[in-house]
Amino acid sequence: MSDKKTTPLTSPSIEEHHCTVDLRLEKLEMVPFFRDLNDEDLRTVNEKFTAKHYSEGETIYRQGERATMLRVVVAGNIKLVSHTMDGTDVLLDMLKPGEFFGSPTAKSGDVYVETAQTQTNACILSIRLADFRKIMDTYPTVSVSVLDITTDKLNDSRERIRYLSTLPVKKRIAHILVMLANKFGEKDKRGLLIQLPLSRKDLADMAGTSSETASRIMSQFQQDDLITSGRQWVAINDKPELLRISAE
Amino acid sequence: MSDKKTTPLTSPSIEEHHCTVDLRLEKLEMVPFFRDLNDEDLRTVNEKFTAKHYSEGETIYRQGERATMLRVVVAGNIKLVSHTMDGTDVLLDMLKPGEFFGSPTAKSGDVYVETAQTQTNACILSIRLADFRKIMDTYPTVSVSVLDITTDKLNDSRERIRYLSTLPVKKRIAHILVMLANKFGEKDKRGLLIQLPLSRKDLADMAGTSSETASRIMSQFQQDDLITSGRQWVAINDKPELLRISAE
């Protein structure tokens, strides 16, 4: 436990030249809503996509911009943020490879309702919305699959409304830590390491609180040996207990 | 302004015997996701539905019950509520005729994540999830349409997260009143009357606050002549000003 301070995150070293067709094909299969397509259809679909590399902290699109593309994460992590007029941010979602973002069904004239930003270096596929619409009309399994995912996101989102409306900050943060551990956790000597640059402000923007309050609560969890944490990283030591706190 | 106290709501007098096939056919056409079907297909689809009448305050299904049906509102209003262990309720959504509820994509074993309850007398159509899945696989326009609606709900839900995370109660309630006016408002001598039994507790459960606080804020709005309100009803006098308050 001497290295409590050094960042233990394995930074995903996606080089620009790795963001290629080979990787694209391999990963498109991975995307849930293309899994049911056969090889030939998959090849047809693949041609509609273009790949692009982004480095850490880059903005992919901004809230308010005309929505034209649907995007898929091939490598790296993306966060979806909503900015408010007074400067406060709300962190709506964090994405990992295989997930899509940008409204799948925006009509012409619609704009993005959130800002998408990389948390790490990332490789992203894009498809024009019109092309994607055509694919959904051609392959019913695709649209049903996108619907499945969107329904899950809606349920998550409503659960979060429940937490924001009824629970104190401590329980909200405990809950967020458990969710992040489930989605991004990797077994590690430190326990379940959340493989993601994760600041106190990020946590605060997810929990709807200030970074100071988030910090205080994280300190408390650390004192109670529930987590180990340093600058921009968090590892979970006692998930069951955090779960208990969030639900009690 | 003499009758400020008497309820001005026109209660939707849906008699049990009106909830019939005739009404069903007429209304199914109204449902957005069946609008693109031709008459014959519509007839086929219609046969899979059963109609049922519910009276005011009845519970249609409870959170935690096995999810087996997708439902469509033909007449009346439904509210979707999430109950928490400590007794507080969160009002997730209020539905009017034409809207569907119950997860469209629940797998066998899934349960409802919220409770559905009538706010007025209501006529509801039900279809078994397996049957609806078959319809979506057969008619791509249906699944794409359901996806459109679900995406809109997801965006609404995220906007609400933004409000809960960043704005004080007064702005949240102003925002909710504007939204309700847009969805349920009817021109009336009193202004825009929200055609819906709407208590202070309902408002509180939507805004994530206590009914006392909701009451105080409503009193203030009434003093400022922005609304007129009585027991279980609200009319909007000055929507632009409420909008301004919610956004300032």
Add this chain to the structure above:
DNA sequence: CGGTATTTTGATTTAGCTCAACAGACGTGG
């Protein structure tokens, strides 16, 4: 007209925000 549910209003308490200062970690360039 009496009974019940809803709403209003008041008084008190408190969780969490804000402002402020400091400390620890990381990157960078010499």
Add this chain to the structure above:
DNA sequence: CCACGTCTGTTGAGCTAAATCAAAATACCG
């Protein structure tokens, strides 16, 4: 490899919005 500047996180003190507790007033229902 060290010194410096910057960014992130910690901690403290006071303040405020909103919760809670309590009680009265009003609307509706039979």
